[in-house]
Amino acid sequence: MTDLEAALRELDVDWPDTPDFVPAVRARVKAPAKPSWRRRLVIALSVMVVAAGGTLAVSPAARSAVLEWLGLKSVKIERTEPRIGANLDLGPAIELPAGTRVPKALGTPEAYDTKLPDGTKTVSLVYDGPILVQVFRARATPFIQKTLGQGSRAERVPDGYWITGSHGFAYESATGFGYEQQRLADKTLLIERDGLLIRVEGDISKAHALEIADSI
Amino acid sequence: MARELTEGELVALARRGDGDAYASLVRAHSDIAFRTAMLITHDAAEAEEAAQDAFVKAWRALGRFREGEPWRPWLLTIVANEARNRRRSAGRRQALALRLVPGTEGGSAEATVLAGETRATLLAGLARLRDDDRLVLGCRYLLELSEAETAAALGVKPGTVKSRTSRALERLRGEVTP
Numbered sequence: 052m053t054d055l056e057a058a059l060r061e062l063d064v065d066w067p068d069t070p071d072f073v074p075a076v077r078a079r080v081k082a083p084a085k086p087s088w089r090r091r092l093v094i095a096l097s098v099m100v101v102a103a104g105g106t107l108a109v110s111p112a113a114r115s116a117v118l119e120w121l122g123l124k125s126v127k128i129e130r131t132e133p134r135i136g137a138n139l140d141l142g143p144a145i146e147l148p149a150g151t152r153v154p155k156a157l158g159t160p161e162a163y164d165t166k167l168p169d170g171t172k173t174v175s176l177v178y179d180g181p182i183l184v185q186v187f188r189a190r191a192t193p194f195i196q197k198t199l200g201q202g203s204r205a206e207r208v209p210d211g212y213w214i215t216g217s218h219g220f221a222y223e224s225a226t227g228f229g230y231e232q233q234r235l236a237d238k239t240l241l242i243e244r245d246g247l248l249i250r251v252e253g254d255i256s257k258a259h260a261l262e263i264a265d266s267i
Numbered sequence: 268m269a270r271e272l273t274e275g276e277l278v279a280l281a282r283r284g285d286g287d288a289y290a291s292l293v294r295a296h297s298d299i300a301f302r303t304a305m306l307i308t309h310d311a312a313e314a315e316e317a318a319q320d321a322f323v324k325a326w327r328a329l330g331r332f333r334e335g336e337p338w339r340p341w342l343l344t345i346v347a348n349e350a351r352n353r354r355r356s357a358g359r360r361q362a363l364a365l366r367l368v369p370g371t372e373g374g375s376a377e378a379t380v381l382a383g384e385t386r387a388t389l390l391a392g393l394a395r396l397r398d399d400d401r402l403v404l405g406c407r408y409l410l411e412l413s414e415a416e417t418a419a420a421l422g423v424k425p426g427t428v429k430s431r432t433s434r435a436l437e438r439l440r441g442e443v444t445p
Binding site: 053055056058059060061062064065066069070071072073075076077079081085223 | 286288290293294297298300301302305311314315318319322323326327383386389390404408409413436439440443
């Protein structure tokens with residue numbers, strides 16, 4: 052080792068104190084028990100029912116209870132540094148799976164087989180604009196947390212949020228937690244509906260996004 | 268007789284969903300994760316976020332970790348990726364303001380002052396280096412990462428670490444030689 056290397060090794064740097072990561076990491080990874088195959092099947096089937104257009108006639112009171120159960124009523128907004136320009140990374144283009152329910156009045160979408168950060172998959176629909184539409188299945192454990200960047204705004208809308216400004220959001224799915232970054236634009240509508248998280252993203256107006264989400 | 272679990276045993280338990288085992292791994296690697304992120308982001312708040320996100324991502328990715336391999340380089344790859352993503356998004360930042368712990372070496376007051384000056388000169392030289400030079404030297408000598416760990420943190424081949432380190436040392440020598 053040269054003198055220079057030895058001198059570098061001897062530099063005693065006054066690093067900032069290391070934070071205690073354990074409580075925060077514990078809270079974020081408190082993964083629910085793995086669902087049984089039967090439970091997985093039920094989830095898969097219910098996703099198919101929704102995708103195939105099964106009606107979800109839920110009374111306002113019942114819906115409110117569902118939302119409460121999902122924890123959306125007390126959604127926690129964390130301010131963190133925005134991550135601008137997340138790549139689109141939607142996965143391979145596929146034929147629109149038969150029976151996929153698509154928003155009305157939006158023409159024919161391009162469909163992509165998208166792997167989500169938590170390891171689950173969803174079909175991403177991309178329309179002219181471009182507009183991105185995705186539906187995630189929430190898991191039984193009540194959880195939803197959005198992590199927004201500084202300079203972004205979350206406006207309450209019925210059953211969800213209209214987010215403007217660069218952002219990402221955290222969620223929990225059947226297999227774990229995921230953190231989705233904005234993919235297309237810094238305008239995203241997130242709607243929680245009966246255990247599903249509906250995402251409509253694009254350079255569009257709030258009214259248009261709400262209209263799209265309502266038509267799913 | 269009770270003994271501490273080895274890292275491999277902790278990883279194996281964590282892979283099976285043992286949160287306490289994972290907490291032990293997090294605790295043992297907090298310093299190196301945070302400081303590696305500090306070297307890259309130059310910002311304590313961002314480094315904290317990067318390291319925390321990395322620990323969460325590492326937990327989720329444990330299934331893909333090859334048992335029997337050392338865990339630290341694998342973790343540092345994730346930490347460095349998280350840190351780089353933040354750095355890219357935040358644009359150019361000020362140079363890492365490294366401070367030295369006041370010298371505690373024994374000897375005469377004069378010797379202490381001289382040693383302090385040498386260290387200050389070295390630090391100032393480091394601060395003038397290009398980012399990638401400073402990063403490779405920071406990983407190797409300030410964090411004392413192995414070549415393999417440095418390669419994992421920088422996302423390059425171990426051979427590249429060797430050549431990059433010697434080039435960076437040469438440039439630092441140029442900076443500190445009167």
